[in-house]
Amino acid sequence: MRAIRQTTRAASAAWQRMASDLAPVPMSAAAARASSGLSLLRADDAASVDAELMSSPGFSVDQLMELAGLAVATAVHKEFEGLAAERGGCLRVLVLCGPGNNGGDGLVAARHLAHFGHKPAVVYPRMGSSDEAKRLFGNLLRQLEDLDVPVVRDATPYSADVIRSSADVVVDALFGFSFKPPAREPFASLLAAVAEAASPAEADGECVRLASVDVPSGWEVNDGPQEGSPALSPHCVVSLTAPKPFARRLGAATAHWLGGRFVPPSLARRFGVEGYAALYPAAEQVVRLDPAAMPW
Numbered sequence: 448m449r450a451i452r453q454t455t456r457a458a459s460a461a462w463q464r465m466a467s468d469l470a471p472v473p474m475s476a477a478a479a480r481a482s483s484g485l486s487l488l489r490a491d492d493a494a495s496v497d498a499e500l501m502s503s504p505g506f507s508v509d510q511l512m513e514l515a516g517l518a519v520a521t522a523v524h525k526e527f528e529g530l531a532a533e534r535g536g537c538l539r540v541l542v543l544c545g546p547g548n549n550g551g552d553g554l555v556a557a558r559h560l561a562h563f564g565h566k567p568a569v570v571y572p573r574m575g576s577s578d579e580a581k582r583l584f585g586n587l588l589r590q591l592e593d594l595d596v597p598v599v600r601d602a603t604p605y606s607a608d609v610i611r612s613s614a615d616v617v618v619d620a621l622f623g624f625s626f627k628p629p630a631r632e633p634f635a636s637l638l639a640a641v642a643e644a645a646s647p648a649e650a651d652g653e654c655v656r657l658a659s660v661d662v663p664s665g666w667e668v669n670d671g672p673q674e675g676s677p678a679l680s681p682h683c684v685v686s687l688t689a690p691k692p693f694a695r696r697l698g699a700a701t702a703h704w705l706g707g708r709f710v711p712p713s714l715a716r717r718f719g720v721e722g723y724a725a726l727y728p729a730a731e732q733v734v735r736l737d738p739a740a741m742p743w
């Protein structure tokens with residue numbers, strides 16, 4: 448009998464040793480993100496992905512901007528479908544476009560929003576002066592003109608009150624992953640006005656809905672909102688290619704969409720972002736991320 452008890456104790460100890468060998472080793476948060484292919488893309492890595500897409504696989508900037516802008520328009524349309532239904536199916540969308548490619552995504556999004564039956568208007572205070580900027584953005588402006596989408600080049604009239612009275616939704620395409628705080632004029636004042644217009648501080652809680660393209664403008668891409676800068680508090684963010692590290696600072700009330708479904712798996716793997724491709728349903732160009740399922 449004693450021999451049987453000793454054998455049982457030995458077997459149990461061996462089993463416990465084996466079980467502890469098999470138990471999952473706790474991973475660091477960074478390792479968990481990398482192993483899932485759902486890393487956050489730091490600003491310099493996002494710029495490298497962009498540069499590589501336009502070198503080895505041979506995309507043109509026009510192609511990428513078209514897909515990014517279409518994704519933005521689609522996400523905005525889907526996110527605010529309920530609001531559109533309250534407004535007879537048509538939203539007044541004020542698209543604020545900055546001087547770089549984030550602004551270009553906004554110009555493309557405005558065109559698609561017009562095709563979707565909404566009423567976009569664009570504020571575009573500064574355009575790059577290079578020949579390439581003039582060609583790229585000049586074409587996008589011409590396409591808006593052909594659709595009778597108004598484009599205003601002077602941002603000064605856009606106080607919080609003017610924004611509130613002229614728009615249901617503001618698309619913030621002022622700055623993306625190349626933004627370096629603090630914002631200079633006229634963008635600083637425009638950002639302050641948008642921040643006020645989109646804040647539900649009014650007595651009835653009614654405010655303009657704000658959708659930010661890639662990064663909420665005025666937020667530091669890797670660290671999020673900074674003290675003292677006019678920091679937007681968006682209702683939704685549409686991240687392109689992969690969310691950037693500021694995403695950790697988004698509150699639970701902010702919807703987070705992902706678009707930019709064009710990165711080849713080999714390139715995505717090198718930056719630890721290959722896991723996002725599997726999140727898109729079927730032929731969708733955008734996906735609403737579930738914050739509980741994200742490792743960050």
Ligand SMILES: NC(=O)C1=CN([C@@H]2O[C@H](COP(=O)(O)OP(=O)(O)OC[C@H]3O[C@@H](n4cnc5c(N)ncnc54)[C@H](O)[C@@H]3O)[C@@H](O)[C@H]2O)[C@@H](O)CC1
Binds near residue numbers: 511549625629707
């Ligand atoms: N691979 C991708 O994910 C793609 C990204 N695209 C978009 O491209 C964006 C990045 O574009 P860019 O690199 O042109 O840069 P941004 O559009 O982020 O901004 C750069 C421009 O903003 C100005 N600027 C920067 N800091 C400023 C400040 N503090 N005050 C005033 N002006 C300031 C710069 O002088 C420059 O003109 C992304 O965020 C995304 O929206 C798409 O267009 C194409 C594909």
Ligand SMILES: [K+]
Binds near residue numbers: 620660
């Ligand atoms: K933005």
